[in-house]
Amino acid sequence: MTSLAFVDVSVKYGSSVAVQGFTDTVRPGEWLCLIGPNGAGKSSLLRSAAGLVKHEGGILVDGSPLNLRSARRRAALVAHVPQSPAMPDDMTAAEYVLLGRNPYVGYFGNESKHDRMMVARVIERLDLEEFADRRLGTLSGGERQRLVIARALAQEAPIMLLDEPTSALDIGHQQQALELVDSLRREHGFTVVSAMHDLTLAGVYSDRLALLHQGHCVATGPAEQVLKAETLSEFYGVSVIVHHEPDGTVVVVPRRTVPLA
């Protein structure tokens, strides 16, 4: 199992600051969920860890800096699932999952038998056999989301970064996708960092939440500490009711501010 540490990480686009001085250590096997309003810097933080944007400060995997690694080595350590993945309509599902093996294939090389066996196992594990030969354009949103997770799984990276993994899914598929990530995390000991908008789901599936606001981390801790009505109203500008279920689940319900006519 592998830890992921952010040390004073800042991300700037020109003169605008997306993330300012983020410091946190995600323990091996932990699921950290980044929450916060749109533009708070959640995606930028994930993208910096995936090596997609320049950042200041250090991002350490098991204590060693990630930016010293080669692109392929980094991809073997960190898998990134973007918010809206590009899925070419005419690519088959098996071809798509096979892309996850890229970090293990040399520049001019080809996937080995092991790579193909690995992909076949991933496809079986996620019950995607019937889709293996289907084109991506013919698949539903939920099926596609499972394929993206399958590709990340084929990447065999101990750290998984998920950017809004469920934003395009209905409630049933949201649950299915998150259950899948959770069970894979327990099976393989993945360390997971995700960005999520649904605060209740974020609280249910993650071990710890980090609330970002205008690039700053303003609160971090377990759901019952971070998801408080006054905190959320301060940083999201919303009025919510926060329920605490007997099993420890924290439920965040928006409250209607305009009175019923």
Next chain:
Amino acid sequence: MLADQVRDSERSWWMPVACIMLAVAFLFGAMVGPAGPAWWRVPAELLNHLPFIHIKTGATQLQSTVLWQIRMPRVVLAGIVGSMLSIAGASYQGVFRNPLVDPYLLGVAAGAGLGATVIIVAGRASSSSWPIDPLPIAAFVGGLIAVMITYSVGAAFGAAKSSATLVLAGVAVTSLATAIQTFMLQKNTDVVRQVYSWILGRLSTATWHDVRLVLPYVVVSTGVLLWHRRLLDVLRVGDDEAQSLGARVDRIRLTVVIAATLGTAAVVSVSGLIGFVGIVVPHLVRLLAGSSYRRILPLTVILGAAFLIVADIPGRILSDPAETPIGVVTAFLGAPFFIIVLRSRQGASR
């Protein structure tokens, strides 16, 4: 088994079929034309050029010279040009993630023409003592500059959002290059004939010397492009995702563009401007064998050669004894095909 299924995505029975088609096109190309041996003597005549084979074919010395020194260089050169333009087209399409581009629409051909014009105007005669002919190099540099400008202009104005932007940028670059070329030619009317004979090409007067001239460039360029076929599949998910999968996107793109442009400039220097090959063949291959570049690239090499050998045949017989330029034939075939591709893509995106 599932692992086989994953593997099978790469195997295809299209490769042998394509090779047979190429062989048929090759034979057919060798059989058609004036003054050669009778068509049924051609296969045996060709076999005679293999080592240790001596067949009495009954063809006269003159007929066999016509076949070997006039028809064969032309067929071979058409094949080389066809496969180079096709694989270059497919590679540009892959690396720019844009199904509508080819060496012509990106401005590569116009840039190469401008490069050639510059070197001819600057005095090619003075370079005759140089160890290598600077003309193909100038064409390559011109083509490379043109495609770089097209790409940076297209990228700056949202090529990521719409595939039309890149094509429009290519149109602008092509017009600019052509305008500069026209301007230079007006100032230097003495080289007009030389430049135009370069632009129009000399497929119809091809010799083995031309084949030897382009072959090294084409072999290197095709080799590099074929080596990148797996990485072109990785690029299909976009720059960001390819990068997060460990691909060095910029380096791949630069290498592929340089290789494709080098090959294109080399073949343009012997064949002249032949449009649509780089669009028609890759799309035909996609329809037949799916969208993975691992299959597309090798198949375009074979089928591109077959396509241009066949496309060269009507030119020889349509307006005999004059020649119909091959670019005219490919445009007749290619323009309607391009429109069909546009239409089917529109249907797919709906």
